[in-house]
Amino acid sequence: MATGRSIPTLEDVARGAGVSTATVSRSLNSPERVGEKTRDRVLKVVEQLGYTPNFAARVMAAKRSFTVGAIIPTMENAIFARGIQAFQEELYRRGYILLVSSFLYDPTIEKDQIRNMVARGADGLLLIGHDRDPDIYTYLEKQNVPSLVAWTYDESAARPSVGFENRSSMEKLAQEVLKYGHKKIVAIMGSSKTNDRVRQRIEGIKDALAQHGSNSEYLEVVESTHDVESAGDAFEALMRRKSPPTAIICGNDVLAVGAVQRARKLGINIPENVSITGFDDIELARIVNPPLTTVHVPHREMGRRAACELVDMIEKQVPGNSIELETTIMLRESLRSPPPS
Amino acid sequence: MATGRSIPTLEDVARGAGVSTATVSRSLNSPERVGEKTRDRVLKVVEQLGYTPNFAARVMAAKRSFTVGAIIPTMENAIFARGIQAFQEELYRRGYILLVSSFLYDPTIEKDQIRNMVARGADGLLLIGHDRDPDIYTYLEKQNVPSLVAWTYDESAARPSVGFENRSSMEKLAQEVLKYGHKKIVAIMGSSKTNDRVRQRIEGIKDALAQHGSNSEYLEVVESTHDVESAGDAFEALMRRKSPPTAIICGNDVLAVGAVQRARKLGINIPENVSITGFDDIELARIVNPPLTTVHVPHREMGRRAACELVDMIEKQVPGNSIELETTIMLRESLRSPPPS
DNA sequence: TTGTAAGCGTTATCAG
């Protein structure tokens, strides 16, 4: 029945210090509004009892949770792990804590998790990409929970985002591929179904082709799931064709690494036989052999800036500004001129 | 003043459905205890109003938050990212949500974050390794918050853990190194200061040396921080010696990759000139050239099992069982016989 | 099966 020693509450502290609960609360939250002597006495009792405020009660009374939720595809891709790591560090610095959920690229799960986090009183939400059921945005507005989109920057979007231009970044990369004289280019991309970043990257490649006078309608895109193995399969299928591509633009580094590894297994030389490019510039990109030509994305910076912006939105009750981060093309050995045909 | 439309509460639903708040609560939490007709009516109103329960209020009333906290060194190391990913997936399946904090290997921050999570009403905590200020355990007991240690398995420890034997795993690996005839072995490890896993791995190497008749006191351990660059520096310093080691056992794959990459830069061939081993078997281990001989750790399995166990501890109010997971040695090209001297 | 009402531990308002 009795759980032995129970957890001390504000009231216990108040009793111990011979003051009211209000005074204890003030001593803790706005010490300047309490007499020095009283405060010291209160803090001593707090220490003695090992009092920790009850969070739920505080949230309910203050209507603030100092909690931020992040709903991401998966932590297993280093781009999210890094970005979220930086996001969390900045949040911690500002007195917030992070609730994390991954939805494994399943929009239904994502939706569920968004509701869940709101219900749990998250003060704000970090979302990846703009592309989701509009109901979600209506819901968030109704609940008055600010949300910020990251991993993309889109001026045309209605809501603020912190990230980079997926389309033009990929275009720059594709330009490089074209400069090397490639004509037979195929893209291996993750599913574009509920993923605006993927769609934009595809558009970026087409932009480059169009500028180059190529007929961009001819861009072939092979869809792959987000893992090394599946990208390897896609790569293998392409290379077994009678007339294989001379360059393969992958949607991200993980896919590109999958292609490179499979190439090695098949005895296909990169870049002699075929060029491969990635996107993100994760650690893997420099470690794989040959190192990947890819687009460098400042993931940590993005996470950190997103945290700053989101906290501002929460605390200042402002709509939030979009922030564009620059990407840079990293030219490495996986790209070179096509083999003489 | 008036915030326009405000968020619907239980009471709004009750009013809308013409029932009491208790009935609404029951319709949501234990539907079987409510008449079918009433329940349907209630749920319809819930839908209409877009009602979501207020989490803080629920926590306060039920004294349960369905939230679990994980306090890890960093998400940037893939071993934690993967393990935590699986941990979160299982938690989600069981109706819990995950609060994540990283402490960047700083025990002061860790302590702070533990208190923070407890204050926020986490129902249970996942911690990495046993090694921390005993006050923390006293505190957790006093607050009656169950905690589970992962990434290690230690029978001798007072508290339950889900993980693997760091010591004997490393011993197995070191045995392999010795089998290849290496005599000059040096270890590059992360700081062992507040890290029992590191200490155990060092002991493991010594165990192997002792069994092999070598004088284990002679094991030299070079300390590195947890990044590729620092490991590279350590490696370089070792190889510049008059009499460099023939095998370098690294504390984990990240350090080993740092050594391999630096070797390439210096024109040192692995494994011809020197063997290198890792620990963890993250993706990187297979992708680096040459691929690493390392210890495979079932990170996802560990995360998943930890979630199961921790939820059991929370729900059944039991002390919790330790679970030992098996590791396996992955022999790959980075290890071979020492060069003829 | 349903309703009533007493908490849960804070914060915030308003007096003093």
Next chain:
DNA sequence: CTGATAACGCTTACAA
């Protein structure tokens, strides 16, 4: 500067 006291929104005996 300090103290009462009313919320905050939900769960859960207990009663009907």
